[in-house]
Amino acid sequence: MQLRTVVAEKDGRTRNKIKEILSRAGFIVIGEASDSATALTLARATQPDLVVLATNLPGLPYLELVRILDQERLAPVLVLANYSQAEELRTIVQTSWAVSYLLKPVNELNLLPAVDLALARFRQSQELIREIQSLKDDLETRKLLDQAKAMLIKYRQMTEEQAYRYIQKLAMDKRQTKAEVARAIILAFAE
Template structure:
């Protein structure tokens, strides 16, 4: 399956070689850059499937760019370097790079690295989305519990009655339970403020 690729390499001849190899492999080069800052801005604009990044580039190096790309969920990053130094490999792992190749590279190895990187990146994004959904669900549950507690306290309701009241309000207003719970909390907590002020006096 063709991969839309951004190529970032400061050496012109090497960059042309990477582009030619990608084209021969059936991939699509959607952008090129000779420095890290340009590569990052271009990636945000063209939204490639993957970026092939030379580690040593002017300004931001390839590892810094990879870290930003992964952090912002833009695309997978495959790093290229002439020297597979342990410090580079460690930094690449910490940055979340999905592939690491040494120059001169084998086009078949580049192809495999790209395919694996894109697949892993999709898995990573899916996991991120699942975690985000779980966090949202947990936050909603906490708000609903607090709203139920205040409804029970102010209106002498049972837990089940308070929950059904929130549910009914959600259906009537066609708003998520979280929004309904937030509105209830805001209203009832405001009602409690004057009482707290009087007690202090």
């Protein structure tokens, strides 16, 4: 599968060099920008697999653009920076989900490993987000089950085990999740 990329760099020659390196590596450059507003619009409109973003873009400051791209989780971001910006970029990388950086000058030997790192960080962040959501869902289900079991124990004089089995059986019989059954029980006894 070819990865779709947006390249945002003010200097046309550098942008072309980056496009050429990425194309040879099998990427498809689906958008180019020479300013931050265009870069953000392209990233939002195309949902690329990678955004290569230089710090020299006119318009919105690059730090703000990186923050927006990271918060919206639009794509992994590889920031191309000058040596003088290295320290502030280290801070961004530590606090961002899917941002990596590369110090200029850009060449094939340093660009492709940096791209791989940005993609790997993004995949890891997406997996962590899925895992966190799954844990939140599990916790919510457990809370619902505990509340429904408590109501069954109180109003139907069941033991905790009986209440759980009752919810489990009802869920299977009705082809619903235990959380859905627990919500129904809570609503029924709440009235």
